[in-house]
Amino acid sequence: MAVVSGPPPYRDATVIQPQPDEKVGFFTDSSICIGCKACEVACKEWNHVPVDGLNFLGSSYDNTGELGANSWRHVAFIEQNRPVAADGSGGMRWLMNSDVCKHCAHAACLEVCPTGALMRTEFGTVVVQPDVCNGCGYCVSACPFGVIERREGDGRAFKCTLCYDRLKGQMQPACAQACPTQSIQFGPIDDLRARARRRLADLEQQGVADARLYGVDETDNEVGGLHAFFLLLDKPEVYGLPAHPVTTTRDLRQMWRTAAAAAGMLALGVLAAFVKRR
Amino acid sequence: MSSYYGRSILKPPAWGPAIAVYFFTGGLAGMSGALSFLARARRNRSLASSALVTSAVGLAVSLPLLIIDLGRPERFLNMMRVVKPTSPMSIGTWILSGFSAATGTAVVAKVVGAVGPVPFVRPLGLVAQGLSAALGTGVATYTAVLVSDTAVPVWHEGRREMPFIFAGSASASAGGAAAILTPTADAGPARRLAVGGAIVEVVASELMKRRLGPLARPYAEGGVRVLDQLSTGLTVGGAAALAGFGRRRPAAMLGGALLLAGSLCKRFAIFRAGFESVRQTTGEAPEGPMPTSPSPGEPLRVQPVSSRSPGAKDAATKTEKVRQRATPESE
Numbered sequence: 250m251a252v253v254s255g256p257p258p259y260r261d262a263t264v265i266q267p268q269p270d271e272k273v274g275f276f277t278d279s280s281i282c283i284g285c286k287a288c289e290v291a292c293k294e295w296n297h298v299p300v301d302g303l304n305f306l307g308s309s310y311d312n313t314g315e316l317g318a319n320s321w322r323h324v325a326f327i328e329q330n331r332p333v334a335a336d337g338s339g340g341m342r343w344l345m346n347s348d349v350c351k352h353c354a355h356a357a358c359l360e361v362c363p364t365g366a367l368m369r370t371e372f373g374t375v376v377v378q379p380d381v382c383n384g385c386g387y388c389v390s391a392c393p394f395g396v397i398e399r400r401e402g403d404g405r406a407f408k409c410t411l412c413y414d415r416l417k418g419q420m421q422p423a424c425a426q427a428c429p430t431q432s433i434q435f436g437p438i439d440d441l442r443a444r445a446r447r448r449l450a451d452l453e454q455q456g457v458a459d460a461r462l463y464g465v466d467e468t469d470n471e472v473g474g475l476h477a478f479f480l481l482l483d484k485p486e487v488y489g490l491p492a493h494p495v496t497t498t499r500d501l502r503q504m505w506r507t508a509a510a511a512a513g514m515l516a517l518g519v520l521a522a523f524v525k526r527r
Numbered sequence: 528m529s530s531y532y533g534r535s536i537l538k539p540p541a542w543g544p545a546i547a548v549y550f551f552t553g554g555l556a557g558m559s560g561a562l563s564f565l566a567r568a569r570r571n572r573s574l575a576s577s578a579l580v581t582s583a584v585g586l587a588v589s590l591p592l593l594i595i596d597l598g599r600p601e602r603f604l605n606m607m608r609v610v611k612p613t614s615p616m617s618i619g620t621w622i623l624s625g626f627s628a629a630t631g632t633a634v635v636a637k638v639v640g641a642v643g644p645v646p647f648v649r650p651l652g653l654v655a656q657g658l659s660a661a662l663g664t665g666v667a668t669y670t671a672v673l674v675s676d677t678a679v680p681v682w683h684e685g686r687r688e689m690p691f692i693f694a695g696s697a698s699a700s701a702g703g704a705a706a707i708l709t710p711t712a713d714a715g716p717a718r719r720l721a722v723g724g725a726i727v728e729v730v731a732s733e734l735m736k737r738r739l740g741p742l743a744r745p746y747a748e749g750g751v752r753v754l755d756q757l758s759t760g761l762t763v764g765g766a767a768a769l770a771g772f773g774r775r776r777p778a779a780m781l782g783g784a785l786l787l788a789g790s791l792c793k794r795f796a797i798f799r800a801g802f803e804s805v806r807q808t809t810g811e812a813p814e815g816p817m818p819t820s821p822s823p824g825e826p827l828r829v830q831p832v833s834s835r836s837p838g839a840k841d842a843a844t845k846t847e848k849v850r851q852r853a854t855p856e857s858e
Contacts, residue, residue, distance in 0.1 A: 315534055317538070325531060327531070361676060363609070363617035363620060364602075364605040364609065365611065381605055381608075382605075383597050384598015384599040384602070386596075390540045390541070390679055391677050391678055394536070398538050398541075399541045399598050400598075404598025405599060484529050486810025488531060489531030489534055490536070492810065497678050504615075504672045507689075515561065516561070518723050519561045519562060519716075520565065522565075522702075522719040522720040522723065523566075
């Protein structure tokens with residue numbers, strides 16, 4: 250189909266060397282993902298991520314299932330029965346997309362972390378410091394994407410580091426390095442955003458009506474922009490991505506105010522309980 | 528319909544039942560601290576000491592519960608390397624630490640004061656109890672912010688009422704415990720606190736569920752529904768017993784016990800509702816009539832098959848699951 254035919258769309262893209270104080274991230278173009286899972290493998294190899302079980306999930310070619318403590322890249326496979334040809338005749342299509350931690354600009358996991366184990370790096374990414382994390386599990390419930398998870402048998406929380414160590418060594422992350430189709434692109438996020446918008450315009454011109462960007466605009470969600478964004482060919486939910494992610498700490502002020510009101514009510518309530526009735 | 532093989536988008540909370548028990552024991556300890564201080568200020572000695580004992584015991588149970596639930600319990604002191612206003616758990620740790628120090632001091636002062644006349648021990652105890660009372664109201668309410676400040680829909684969207692539910696529940700349990708442990712003549716303030724707390728808890732819960740609308744589904748299904756309704760029944764029953772017959776010892780003890788049980792059930796209902804709520808975040812909007820109490824573990828998105836005969840139920844469910852898994856998308 251049109252999406253994967255034709256010349257490679259990013260021939261002019263060059264590999265950049267990450268510099269400190271430059272915000273970097275991923276742009277994952279699912280329209281040219283071939284589902285090879287090289288990203289999953291490269292990530293496991295480089296980061297020494299333990300095995301996630303040898304499972305047969307029965308969900309197309311996806312036996313990883315979801316992101317978690319032991320899966321920092323996850324290639325989603327979706328099989329759809331739908332007309333794909335121009336004349337509306339039948340067929341089926343495969344959607345593939347390599348999901349990853351979004352490294353949110355307003356990262357709920359980082360904000361709720363009580364130990365300071367989760368931190369923002371000089372590259373604008375969000376990283377767990379494994380020597381600090383005490384496994385309280387708060388980040389797990391705070392993440393609106395269901396990414397971070399406590400590792401069984403270890404007790405600490407783990408997720409994608411955007412290869413912090415490789416960035417330090419001015420190398421690109423392992424998954425982007427391994428991706429054979431340039432579906433996973435690494436670079437300064439402003440460059441990547443422009444590239445994503447260009448690609449969307451190209452696809453729309455080619456008549457790919459369902460294409461859409463996910464997490465590119467800082468205003469299109471409540472997490473203040475993502476450091477890992479996507480070009481998708483269907484609704485985000487189809488790929489297991491939330492349609493309207495919200496950083497829970499957005500409402501924290503209101504929550505503390507309400508709790509203060511409740512605490513005040515308690516103080517008055519106890520006082521009132523001691524008022525002697527004659 | 529659109530979801531990724533019916534998987535929930537969010538991860539289930541990493542917290543174990545110890546946390547739900549802590550919500551109960553922490554609330555009990557916090558409000559007992561406040562009750563004890565005011566009783567002491569009003570020279571109600573029996574109520575002051577029984578509530579202080581409850582507070583100390585509740586606290587002694589709470590701290591280990593919090594520590595064992597960590598993935599790395601030996602690192603619990605890492606909580607104290609930062610003070611972080613954006614993290615309710617960090618703020619809560621500091622509130623609880625202050626409360627522990629104050630309550631511990633109050634207990635020690637009480638014991639020392641009972642042994643013999645030591646200078647400054649009485650004023651020290653009073654100041655400690657005052658601090659314990661002030662921080663106790665924080666201990667009883669911050670946990671509501673803790674659960675609300677998550678991505679879990681039923682917790683986050685219930686954020687307006689949650690602190691009042693927790694505050695009411697804490698008051699009901701502290702008043703109930705004091706009603707059990709204190710001679711009825713001295714337990715009047717405890718009974719009033721308990722009844723007031725019970726009313727706030729039940730009303731705030733009801734308001735929350737109404738405002739949540741379809742998101743309140745976890746409270747209407749399965750084990751959570753049982754816990755929630757049980758909690759309401761126990762709390763209303765306990766409050767009625769205390770309000771009506773609280774001056775009689777057996778009724779006071781029964782009412783207090785019912786309130787304690789009701790408070791514990793409420794915490795578990797809210798806690799477990801969060802797990803159910805996460806399970807329902809598949810990306811599909813809840814539509815159509817609510818399925819009637821699906822068994823735990825069964826995917827909630829399975830639509831009832833009308834033609835299915837009772838005998839073939841299991842087989843039908845199985846093929847339904849397989850079919851749904853094979854074609855996740857059929858718009």
